[in-house]
Amino acid sequence: MAYKVLIVDDEEIVCRGMAQFVKWQEHDFEVVGTAYNVDDAMVLLNQLAIDVVFMDIRMPGKTGLDLLQMIQKRFPNIKSIILSGFSEFSYAREAMRYGAVDYLNKPVNLKEIEELLKRLKVMFMEEKKEQEIRANRVEALLLSAAKGYAKVEQEKYQLPVFKRWYGIALGLLDRAFSEQEIKEKKQEMRLEIGQIVPGAYILDSHVYGVFAIIPYKEESEVENFINMITQICSMNREWICGVSKTKNGVENLREAYQEAERALNYQKAGERRGLVCYKNIEPLFSQNTPEVQDVISRVMCMLTNPEKRNDAPKKLENDLRLIWNQGFTIMQFQTICIQYLIELNSFHQGLKIKNADLHRQLNQTLREILLSNDFEATIVCMIDHIKNLVNQLNEADEQQLGKGVIKEIQLFILTHYGENITLNMLAEQFYLHPNYLSRFFKEKTGKNFIEYLTEVRMEKVKELLINTDNKVVDISLMVGYDNPRYFSKVFKQFTGMTPSEYREKL
Incomplete structure (x- = not known):
């Protein structure tokens, strides 16, 4: 990729001579425009993605110093080079104070320009490395905060400021992809999201998924993005998506991550493909307590361990009775059980248990729970579901x-x-x-x-x-x-x- 150059000088012969006779391409630069005054230069700067501006210090009307100040204010990443005569050295020094990275004496020497291009290329490459390192650190900090491994310390780590935003969790349906295929599909999704929302932060949250932080200004932008990402997921049928509620401030990162993941897990549990918004399923998680998450983790650990698996039904029964004793109504307790089953089903979908129709089993258990009139009947439904899953896991190829x-x-x-x-x-x-x-x-x-x-x-x-x-x-x-x-x-x-x-x- 060539760095784009704009030449600004009131003498046309200077502009044309520099554009034609300097070996720009050999140093990975290209001249994309020339201007003979400051106003025309600003028009081009607003239209083109300029990396470097060569500008005469003295021009009729607005001077190179005026242009330099405007560039520093509106395009701070542009490298500005001043062209000045020996008698204008004081202007050149002032230009350096305004942010010019270098200056050349007129009449310009082509060799000097090419030497300068070498230095500029090194500067751009070093800045790119620093940006990549910073971007990786910021992504790692945001991901740690989202997963609850670290606190959000915005000022300390100079994290980006998120005013109005929401999170989306995206997951690949097929677990048979190779490492390279997963990497490629994640990169494709990053590009898709980046094109729709250039200011999005996309975090590599899971082996088979990503979590994106999507900033917005108007409510209509949220709806438009959701429609676009739904179309993307529906077209390739490789991704499913969960969307959090809208948030204010980066301190809500952990909450948004949990909401998006729950919506994604709910989507995995069903047979439909596409997108689920957390706000539409929030009642299922309204009774969420730390104890419920502990129950889910403990029982899943036992189910994945052949040595402890057969003890899982009894452990689940004891945990559910402890939750019931906290004073929930039967409807609240059943909502907790449904939440648990959705998370459990989502996890075991990834295990690809041979000949197991987990969707059908889940739907059947959910119907039985909703038809149950008391606590004991609900417990029986849950235990039967876990026993059935234990049997399927025991019969499965443990090596596989x-x-x-x-x-x-x-x-x-x-x-x-x-x-x-x-x-x-x-x-x-x-x-x-x-x-x-x-x-x-x-x-x-x-x-x-x-x-x-x-x-x-x-x-x-x-x-x-x-x-x-x-x-x-x-x-x-x-x-x-x-x-x-x-x-x-x-x-x-x-x-x-x-x-x-x-x-x-x-």
Whole structure:
């Protein structure tokens, strides 16, 4: 991609000479416009995405200094170069104070311009790297806050300001995609959303999904975006989507993430494809309590563990009786049970249990619960549903089920190696007991969790050391190490060399 250049000088011969005789393309630049006064230059700046402006310091009417001030105010990312005569050196110094990055003496020397282009290209590349590093850090901080792993500290970490916004959770339906296919489909969705809402932040929330923060100004924008994303999901039939309620302020990030995920899980539980808005299913979650989420996590952990699975029905019964004793009405209690079943069904859809019609089983249990008149009948419906699921899991190919879970964990690590990944965090996300996950991971991969994570990170470090000129301290942050000294120690243990030695050798 060539950097776009605008030349502004009241002498036409200067504009034409610079545009024609400088070897712009050899240095990845191209002249996209020339102007002979400040007003014409501003018209072009408003029409074109300009990266660099070469401007004469003295022109009739408005001067180069006037143009420079307007550029700094309206287009602060543009690099401005001043063209001045020897007698105008004081103007050139003033221009530097206004933000010009360099100046050239007139008559301009073509070689000097090309040397300047080399320096400008380096500046652009360094800025791009810094922007990418910052963008990765911001995304990681936002994702940590959304998942509840960290507090939202906007001023401390200079997080973006979200005034009016909402969140959407998008998930791929097919779990058989390869790592590369998942990456490509996520990138396609990022581009789709970015084209509709350029100011959106799209976070890599799950192996098979993303979470997007969508800012808006007018209420009509919300409806328009929902219609567009519904069409996208309906056309390719690969994605489903859950949308949170509208929010004010970044402090509501965790709440929006939970709402969008619940709407997504509700969509997974049904047979229809497309999009669900949380506001339309909110009554199902109106009785949500921390105890309910604990019940869901505990029982799912037991169901995914062959050694504990058969104890799951009894554990669920005890937990539900404790919830009932908190004084809920029968309708409130049944709403809690329905919420639990929706989340449970969503998780087990991903396991692809052979010959299991989870949609039909869920709908049947929901009908039975809604027809139940008392607490004991509702409990029986729940226990029967869990017993049926336990039997199906016991009859399934345990090796195949295990491979599916481990594959998802490996894909998660390959995607999120730059974050603070812990065994407990993975266990929570994939509903496995940490001890069982540790043993199970070693059995399936031949490596323990830390060994696998370190290997993934070190391979990425080697790639970055070879293919980029990023600083070692920046690379350490990019792959999840806050302490550069510890990072260098780990890399040396892995390769026998420090990062600097490895780069020099290659």
